Amino acid sequence: MTDQRLTPQEEQELRQRWDASLPQTLPYPTPTAIARQAQEDVPKLLAEIDRLRGESQRRDMSSAPKDGTEVVLWVKARAGIPHCCLVGHYMRGGHCIEDHPAIDEGWYFWNGCMFDRAAEPIAWMPLPAAPDATVPPRPQEDRERRLQAWAGIADEIAAEASSSEQLTADDMQVRITGRPEEPQS
Numbered sequence: 001m002t003d004q005r006l007t008p009q010e011e012q013e014l015r016q017r018w019d020a021s022l023p024q025t026l027p028y029p030t031p032t033a034i035a036r037q038a039q040e041d042v043p044k045l046l047a048e049i050d051r052l053r054g055e056s057q058r059r060d061m062s063s064a065p066k067d068g069t070e071v072v073l074w075v076k077a078r079a080g081i082p083h084c085c086l087v088g089h090y091m092r093g094g095h096c097i098e099d100h101p102a103i104d105e106g107w108y109f110w111n112g113c114m115f116d117r118a119a120e121p122i123a124w125m126p127l128p129a130a131p132d133a134t135v136p137p138r139p140q141e142d143r144e145r146r147l148q149a150w151a152g153i154a155d156e157i158a159a160e161a162s163s164s165e166q167l168t169a170d171d172m173q174v175r176i177t178g179r180p181e182e183p184q185s
Contacts, residue, residue, distance in 0.1 A: 058123040066090040070127060073107060076120035087127065088118045 006014065019032050029037070064071060070089045078084035086109045093105030096115075107118040 052128065058125055061121050061124060064090065064121075064124040066092075071124045072127060073109065073118055073121045074123040075118050076122055078119065083122075086118065088121075091115070 015032060019030055022030060058074065068089050068091070070087055073086055073088045075084050075086065076082070078086065088107050088109035091103060091106065091108050093103055095102050103115075104117070107121045108115040109118050110116075
């Protein structure tokens with residue numbers, strides 16, 4: 001019996017032939033395209049993780065800003081949950097709102113309807129920076145390009161249907177989605 005495994009070179013050639021046989025306007029990326037994109041994205045994402053880890057070091061409360069700057073606070077407990085994290089800021093106390101009672105000096109957070117005192121803050125860190133506005137968001141698939149891709153597939157199916165060969169519903173399902181229809185249970 002002979003070994004029927006492909007050599008790495010044969011496998012690469014087969015993948016290239018497969019990719020070349022696919023229409024250029026698929027409504028979804030090929031596995032090879034996904035792998036190529038991942039090779040580009042992974043180093044950038046790892047660098048971003050390292051950058052964020054550097055920014056996310058907890059700091060002692062003695063160094064926290066007391067000028068009203070919002071920061072991430074770790075509190076001893078919140079609603080019975082230990083070591084909760086919330087966004088808060090330091091308030092000097094007194095009358096913050098004209099017709100409201102005076103408040104005590106300390107750390108406060110917005111609880112959804114009012115400022116609530118943060119019980120026993122134990123650590124803090126600055127809020128993460130806003131996303132870099134110079135980096136464009138990942139482009140979303142263009143509607144026109146999708147329509148053209150589907151029109152191309154529809155034209156191919158129509159051409160095949162007008163030939164002497166009859167297409168079954170399963171053939172059309174595979175042609176449109178690239179996979180057979182899932183059996184319904």
